[in-house]
Amino acid sequence: MLKNTLALLAGLVLSGSAFLAQASETLRVSAIPDEAPTELLRKFKPLGAYLEQQLGMKVEFVPVADYPAVVEALASDRLDLAWLGGFTFVQVHQKSPGAMPLVQREQDARFTSKFITADPQVKQLADLKGKTFAFGSVSSTSGSLMPRYFMLKDGIKPETFFSRVAYSGAHDATAAWVQAGKVDGGVLNASVWDKLVASGKVDTSKVHVFATTPTYFDYNWTVRGSLDPVLAQKIKTAFLALDPANPEHKAILDLQAATRFIETRPENYAGIEEAARAAELLK
Incomplete structure (x- = not known):
């Protein structure tokens, strides 16, 4: 009986280890639900396939119910990468200062x-x-x-x-x-x-x-603060490599309503944070 119990426990440990290994090999991606869920998934599919190819790992899109759900999931490491608006980035960054915006579309610098x-x-x-x-x-x-x-x-x-x-x-x-x-x-x-x-x-x-309205910084792709920096850099490189002169890349960019992606940084969203505090939306 003891042997059976030990065998069962060993099996559970191995199953748990296999699950964690599988999870670590999957990039969990989501987006603020600013459009219909079917539209978000349609836009993401070609991008997800491209990231799988560039990163050599599975990429999974995780739909969420609302904006706060994306913030909480990314800040608590239940997501690896998310498409955020300027304000949702500020909220994530407030909860998890290590969260890093990698890239934004060219027009997001003057939205x-x-x-x-x-x-x-x-x-x-x-x-x-x-x-x-x-x-x-x-x-x-x-x-x-x-x-x-x-x-x-x-x-x-x-x-x-x-x-x-x-x-x-x-x-x-x-x-x-x-x-x-x-x-x-x-x-x-x-x-x-x-x-x-x-x-x-x-x-x-x-x-x-x-x-x-006048212009402001808006959307970006942000990674959780605890993500491996090497993987974060690979993700950034993959986005920056999207070339509108390449037909396959252009199809991806068109779905993202982007001409190309450019680098961004947390300081770009200081104005958004100021606006949020003025509106009493941040403590």
């Missing part, structure tokens, strides 16, 4: 948000006074934090300026709400707006952009 409406009479934000308005997720840099920050700098407090403020949860949902007349106006990131227009998912004869 903007678009204010939209289906009301032809609305030409500027002042025309929406007393009307309804939608942000994306509360934790969204481009769909909430930075637009709110710029509004506050102009003396506009959304909760008193608009008759009702709602949160759609995602950029594409905000556009859909505006087009359907669920709200009078809304704000979303410029990249998603351009994609929705290009794909015909928003009717520009009904919905128009009436204002654009």
Whole structure:
């Protein structure tokens, strides 16, 4: 009986070791859910295959329910790599100072948000006074934090300026709400707006952009603080090697709405942190 017990324990130890070894050979990747889950997965598949080839290891996409889930998972080492907005990076970095932003798309160094409406009479934000308005997720840099920050700098407090403020949860949902007349106006990131227009998912004869924010740093790919630095460098090198002149690489870049990836660093997001503290979203 003792031999059987020892054999069982040994088997469990070996199984556990095998599981840990398998986990260490898998790069766990996720992204803030700023679009529909099916769209996020569609965009990631070719990139995941490319990273597997470049890194020589399995790459697994791990979907999450909301923005805070990505922050917690990356800060607690349950994810290795994640596509974050500027604010979610600041939140991760606050919880795990070693978390490192590796790369961003070229346009993320000068990102903007678009204010939209289906009301032809609305030409500027002042025309929406007393009307309804939608942000994306509360934790969204481009769909909430930075637009709110710029509004506050102009003396506009959304909760008193608009008759009702709602949160759609995602950029594409905000556009859909505006087009359907669920709200009078809304704000979303410029990249998603351009994609929705290009794909015909928003009717520009009904919905128009009436204002654009000043520029700010936004999205990046961030690794957990405890990730092997050698692996982190390989991941960065793989992103920087994506060449738009290569048809296969261009297909990956197009899905990421990127012309190319460039290096980034934590200091680039100091302005985002300032905006978050001004909005009392960070302690």
